Amino acid sequence: MTTASRFWHPFADMAQVAGHELVIERGEGARVWDAEGNEYFDGTASLWCVNAGHGRQEIADAVAAQMAELATYQTFSAFANGPALELSDRLAAYGEEVMDGPRVFLNLGGGDAIDTAAKLARRYFEAIGDPERTHIIGRTQGYHGTHGLGTAIGGIAANQAGMGPMDPETTHVTWDSLEALEAEFERVGPSRVAAVFAEPVIGAGGVHRVPPNYLQGLAELCRRHGALFVADCVIAAFGRLGTWWGVDRFDLRPDMITFAKGVTSGYLPLGGVLVSERVAEPFWEGAGVWFRHGQTYSGHPTCCAAALANLDVIERDGLLDRGREMEVELAEALAPLASHELVGEVRSGIGALAAVAFAPEALASRPGLPIELFGQARERGVLVRPLGDAVALSPPLVATREQIDTAAEALDASLSALDA
Ligand SMILES: Cc1ncc(COP(=O)(O)O)c(C=O)c1O
CATH class of the missing domain: 3.90.1150.10 (Aspartate Aminotransferase, domain 1)
Structure with missing residues (x-):
């Protein structure tokens, strides 16, 4: 060996x-x-x-300066730090174009973001008294990272093989067929579907561009059946599709947007979920309603400082x-x-x-x-x-x-x- x-x-x-x-x-x-x-x-x-x-020296400098000031601190409960607050407000401001009243949940990468969004979708319906909505639909060729739920929602079969049972309330539909999605809603029972996850352009599954109006049709099916539309913009956002989020190219207003990668241009690990007002409301308005989820490094100040410097570069250049x-x-x-x-x-x-x-x-x-x-x-x-x-x-x-x-x-x- x-x-x-x-x-x-x-x-x-x-x-x-x-x-x-x-x-x-x-x-x-x-x-x-x-x-x-x-x-x-x-x-x-x-x-x-x-x-x-x-x-990019300026990103390195911003990281070094933040490390010298406060390299790390947790953000559970009421704790916060300047870079996490500033980054969240800045991302929410960009997000206003594609979503009503966005809130920002931060973590460390795309897989983190996906599992956050999947858990939040289920938790949201539980919080509003609709606990039967637990089913999540993904697409063939879809890639949503390698965490527990992301592996299950992803549609590249080889990535699931040999990994034991996947979350039983996840299924896949052919990546470009609205008929297949409609049929899956009917099969599962429309009142049981919590969310549909979709990349605006399939990336790791081979770079597949969806047919015209497919994504709009997907969003409309979610709306009609009361399910959440989660746009996985981990690749698509921060310029890869030529806009802040990628979904703006298709005139979409998702209920949640997952992001990572380009938010720091990879200089430090960071990801997160842009959460619409509708989904945030039960937690932000209803005292005692918690989302018991988050990581040691959620809102990590040095990673957020890298993101802020990177966003400056994206804007300026x-x-x-x-x-x-x-x-x-x-x-x-x-x-x-x-x-x-x-x-x-x-x-x-x-x-x-x-x-x-x-x-x-x-x-x-x-x-x-x-x-x-x-x-x-x-x-x-x-x-x-x-x-x-x-x-x-x-x-x-x-x-x-x-x-x-x-x-x-x-x-x-x-x-x-x-x-x-
Ligand atoms: C669309 C999409 N979602 C999620 C992920 C997972 O991100 P990470 O590798 O940061 O966990 C990726 C990674 O390539 C991705 O392309």
Whole structure:
């Protein structure tokens, strides 16, 4: 058994990975360097998150200043700290565009946010005297993190396999079918559904753009049946879809929005839930009605300071607009790759994210193609992310058109090498 390092990598085949780590050492803008000095275009912004780009000194300075002042303190009961209060008010102000009277529940990442929203959905109905509403509907290909409820709500079957029983009151519907969702409401009993969870654009499930009006239809079904619509904007928010939340692109007003990643551009862990007035009301107005939930690091002052500095960068550097521009640039740059025989389709066109998907016939005989393409692209100085039938791209929002074109050329050459 190799003991090169005892670091157990997430989502990894450790038998292959141990001793073959790609050690990333330094980052600047849209580029990172490994421990051997090789430079890469960070085509994935780490895991869809470094929206502001690497190496932002002002975020590091804000973190250092906060650490020196008050590195950490808990926020249970009446405790608070300046950065948590300021961040919550700032996120609520951005949230007014997509939600009535948002409140902000903070934690440390997307998975935390999802399990918070799922528990809160059930707890809300209990609090208003409708305790039968406990069922939660997710979608095939959906990804909602790896906590208990998030694993169950997620619709990538491989992520549940072998993990024991999932929460029995969670089911999935085909990711793009309103008929399937309507049928599921009927099957479960509409008065038993607490919430439907949906990503505005499916990310980890392969970068899938929903059909026109699908999300509006989903929101309307939730409204009609009295269930909550939880928009999982962990990837979509903070510029990835070119707006603060991502749902604004579809004219949606969800009951809750989960966020993480781009809120700090990954500089420190932070996530949370934007909760509409309707859902918050029983807890904020009814004395003695608690949400008995939260973590040691909820509202962590240093993480909140990182978020505030990051939001300053996003505003000052116009990164929401840049997300919109990059949506077009990525689509244009990657479209020609569809002419490769191995490629089935290039998925792009909404937000600064895209995927190059292999043709099913090619994958049938060569299932490792996404990993092979990752390897070829890496040799050419570009990091992409193998995901299911595809490799995904979601560069930092500071990437230039030139960098995107160069990355597309590297992918083109990589596909030719795989073709040969
Ligand atoms: C849509 C979505 N929700 C939730 C999560 C989970 O976030 P985290 O990895 O921070 O727990 C992710 C992570 O990629 C995600 O893409």
